[in-house]
Amino acid sequence: MNKNFSVDDHRKRLLYMQIMYAFGAFMSVFYVFRFSGAFNSPQYTDVMTPLSVAIILGPPSLWYYFKLYRTAAVSLLVTLISMMIMLIYLTGGLFAPGVFWLATIPLATAILFGTRGAISGYFIIFATCLVFWLNHQMGVAPNIISSPDVFREEMTLNLFAFFGFTILTTHVYLRKEAVYTQTLREKNNDVENLLRILLHDIANTLSSMTLQLIRAKEEQSTSTTELEKMERAVHEINNLLTQVRHLKAVKDGKTKLPLRPMSLAKILSDIYENAESLANPKGIKLSLEIGREKMLVNAEKTILGNVVLLNIISNAVKFSHPGDRIDIRAFTDNTNVVIEIQDYGVGIPEAIQKNLFDIGSQTNRAGTQGEKGTGYGMPLVKEYIQMLGGTITVISRESATTSQPQGTVVTLRLPLAD
Template identity: 35%
Template structure:
């Protein structure tokens, strides 16, 4: 009887080990697949600015005209590549825990008040009305102040401006309900195609698009935003209507654009 029990225990241990090895193998295979997706996307995103650099240098070498326009194209393409590399590094650092975040009460009033300083000039260049609702009563949330301001909000507002046409509108607002606070960035831009919406927060899928004024992007902005928000213990949701979706009358939809809402844990006071 004891021998049977011992044999059963030994068999159970072996099964557990096999299951563990299988799980590890599956995780490694999934990680490998994600890495392959990531590399394909990076290769795709970098190939465009590299093509610009090659064509610009080719034209500059064979032309007797002023080379400054071609040099400007090279500089812009190089900046695009640099931006992609920086976003990839930051995304990897956040996911792997290499970046240490200090969660403490952060003022949403201050975060929203800083947005015009960073984006008013960009909005003016596209004649976009940028509105940031000022909070009469401040709301405090648990977050890392630098990451919330420079990674989350800056990425969301930057995208809103990027995908809004000349003369459009971008609005940033915030509020609180119970023990949660929310930040909302909405625009009447071109929206996001339905085919991209399920993948918009996944770095391993190519979602990069040109802006309405041919602005470039890295494709890592939204995955980075989601990663930071989840590190804060919050969540993010998105609603969008693609301008390419025609209404029944064949016209552009009146409600085209995107609304992104970030929900964070609320802190009662600055010293909580």
């Protein structure tokens, strides 16, 4: 048996155990009465009755009351296989009407114990058939089926039961595999998203720091202010790396997102300097307008500041013309904090707008000065805004209208903290 048979493995296989238990319990009770009736062999009920009681009471007690998952699985298999082999042996061995039930042994052992279980199941079948064959050769094999009519009846009953069991088990297996595949796909997407944070957001911060280093090199001197900016950039990269590790733990269900009431005004002020570093090379002016209301939101600073807001501002800079401006506004509307980031650039084509938040769609395009992108920014922004309990909407025009200027407005709404 598999030595790495963990508690989680047993829990995942609970449904298979329940199916085997239901079939086994029903068939064992059914044959206790059938031996006394159709087979007219009540002498065997003294052996079958205790075995039926063990099947019905043993595994559930071990599973639900004592939490002995492996012991319960082993107990269920041993008692069911013992009952099956005994029934086949007494009804003709290799020529029994239900001999094909032996094929379910490796299926059951494989589902519960993996590859080693399957090998054990094959060995059990081989050993059982060998014993049956030897008994037949020596003429000592019993056969309590008294007539051809009883044999046909027994064959029919076994065929219907066997088909029902295999159909149900196959259906459950395929459904479980589909769920397992979907879970793997979601986990893979989570890992990809976290990697995209590293590639996308850390790249933004590094770009800002690189610009500061180039400026310092050109000026042949490095002021205390420049050094402090670089130090803050390194600190933000550290925060991002820490947050990615933490987000991975959140996705895996090992911990919770550390949300706490935070001042949106402070978060905006803290990232404003980095936003200016992104905008200055293109001569873009940033306008920051923050309402006087107390704007507290349940958030995590690195996610809301670096992952969400800087991503949106970076896009606004990328698709603005040199010398343009970007307006950042924050205010409340009774229950929410509203953040608007508006640029007056080239806008977003309608075809891209439809798939802007779809991480599997091709949405990346070059900026106004050939800046390259990945297309991962906005899907990530939406994912984390939803994690913070908020919403995001995007309105964009490639040309000005009477009611809307050219460019893009990204609106975030986050619930006010209690």
